[in-house]
Amino acid sequence: MAQRLTLYILIGMVLGIVAGLAMHAAVAEPALSLWAGYLTIPTDLFLRLIKMIIAPLVFSTLVVGIAHMGDTSALGRIGARTLGWFLGATLVSLTLGLIMVNLLQPGAHTGLALPPTGEGMGLDAKGFNLHDFFVHIVPASITEAMANNDILPIVVFSVFMGVALVAVGEKGKPLVAGIEALVAVMLKITDYVMRVAPIAVFAAIAHAVAINGAGILLTFGRFVGSFYLTLGVLWAVLIGAGFVMLGGRARSLVRLIREPTLLAFSTASSEAAYPRLLEALEVFGVPRRIASFVLPLGYSFNLDGSMIYMTFATLFIAQAYGIDISIGQQILMVLILMVTSKGMAGVPRASLVVIAAVMGHFHIPEAGLLLVLAVDQFLDMGRSGTNVIGNAVATAVVAKWEGALTPPRERLDLDTQA
Template identity: 70%
Template sequence: MAKRLTLYILLAMVAGIAVGITLNATIADPATLKNVTGYISILTDLFLRLIKMIIAPLVFATLVSGIAHMGDTAALGRVGARSIAWFLGASLLSLTLGLVMVNLLQPGVGADLVLPAANTGPELAKADFTLKNFIIHLVPKSFFEAMADNEILQVVVFSVFTGVAATAVGEKAAPLIRGVEALAQVMLQITDYVMRFAPFAVFAAVTTALAEQGPMILISFGKFMGSFYLSMLVLWGILLLICFLIVGGRSKLLIRYIREPILLAFSTASSEAAFPRTLEALDRFGVPPKIASFVLPLGYSFNLDGSMIYCTFATMFIAQAYGIDLSIGQQFTMLLILMVTSKGIAGVPRASLVVISATLAFFDIPEEGLLLILAVDHFLDMGRSATNVVGNAVASVVVAKWEGGLDMIEPAEVEPPKAPSSSA
């Protein structure tokens, strides 16, 4: 099933590119084109809603079960501390690499772009990035509200309390633990059903993006996009190298195991779409479920490496396009600001753009410069989402190694059982 699904997603991407370019070339009226792509995008919207339907109960069930099987709160605290330490280090690496690469490649220098008029910046969801609001937002007012709103970080907090309490209660909580384990298996089975719809969603997403933007947008911003994708590949290489140094030879196989979640995140431009499949892939790779079910949900709030590298890269690109020179001291200040603000954006729509907007204002760079990257943000988000999957997979593997090692590795693809041959 996994091999076929990967092939179908690739074919859907190719078909989406062809259909999207055709629609862009044949439908001249923008309103008509918008109407057509609006109906096509229904497939993508439905798929992403199906994924969101799965994630909150899956995170709750796997996390509670994982904590209960750790056996004591000391182990939980140790895993949590090691996870946060890795997340902070990986975020610092991603932000710093973004600054280094944008200064080396200088994609915005000499860009012949017409700057927008004043007060025409894009309307983005605003967030008050204060430590007080971030801490308060960690705790849900209601577990059901957190589940309904897909506030993963709040679900994680409630799940941690539930798992620790179940451990303290002991044998009396055994029926509850069996129930959440059964719930996790049911949600993974639902995931299998939902993933069969993935190629259609991928086709719709790629078709819509290219139909609305046209292939020329990729050429116009080719230097910026190419530089950013090169920077992300460098980040992949560094993360996998660190993983190899800590884990050893098995880490060479990691990309093979998570290639389907990577492709799914890339083609849908959604890290969430890949969460259930990443959890399954890490289990086959040998990451103990109690580790993966804790580190992975936490990583989706604190360890978005693709978004981190984009924040510094895109901010400096806009500054270069405007001809604004930022000193080394200012760039270091930018890095520190982003280390703080980027951790409080869980649940904010278009989170990377919101953080970039706040950073531009801090350094007196016109926020209208966001319009320079907004046109290609979808195509960049595809790479960011894939990078987030790689970063969180590496984090789970490394923490598992620190916690005593990996389980026995299983085949990367689970083949369907063959039907018994009938004898004549």
């Protein structure tokens, strides 16, 4: 089923490109925007279906995983190892973006019309602060967090719930059994939802190409090409780290995460890949108690694609405006982003908000973000796919450190894996 779905998604991408180019050539504005707008319906419905299952899936798998740990001290050990890997991956991603943008100089001599420096984006960069982030971690209401698909507060509540179930012992077993049943049901719903993924992929690609046409990729070709080359280097680093830590088994991991990576890439949403990525990691041999803990944290703290984009896009804009940023200032930029990027969770348009806040520190015009917005859809596809790869490697490595990695399985046993 997984191999067929991957093939269908690839077919959807190709057909989407063809349909988008045909629509862009044959239909003029304003009809083009109207008809292309209809193409967003299947994609939006699919992403809403994904959002529908993520909160109960994260809650149920994490609670059951912690309940089956038995020893809550293991939770602290896994958490420390997880955050240690995330911090290292963040530093590598930010630094690599910095190195590549300096080597490739995509913003120099672009010939693009620069937005006036006084023009703003309407982003509340000053409202982005660590106080709000730390307060946001703890949910005021778990139902509100689930309604908003706010992963980090859901993780915090689930940890409390799982630890409490361990503490009450026998009294909590009926509730654990009920939540285990919920896990099986949510994974079955995931299977149903994924069957419409190729249609959503077709619509998403067709819409992006119909609106922008192939010409925009030529106009911003140097920037887009340089960024994807940078992502390629990061992919090599992440997968290389996987081979160092996991040995030859990393080949199996790469094969298993092809589908969720492709899904995230084609829909420009790493969230869309979460359920399938969780299943792929369990098939790889990561116990659910580890995968269900590390993966949600990764979606909040380990967005490698977004990290590399922050330094790359910021310096691209500085280069476009002819602003010289010294090596010392660039190192300071990485350190600032190391801290501020960890508060991205739950912030609307988080990447742009963080970039806008950092640009202010170095007197780079916020209007420069209008340059990257023109091709942001195509860049977001690469960022989303990279986030999936980074979190897959991180989860597998933490399982290896715990000595909990089991042999790969041919299929996922929904009833017994815990």
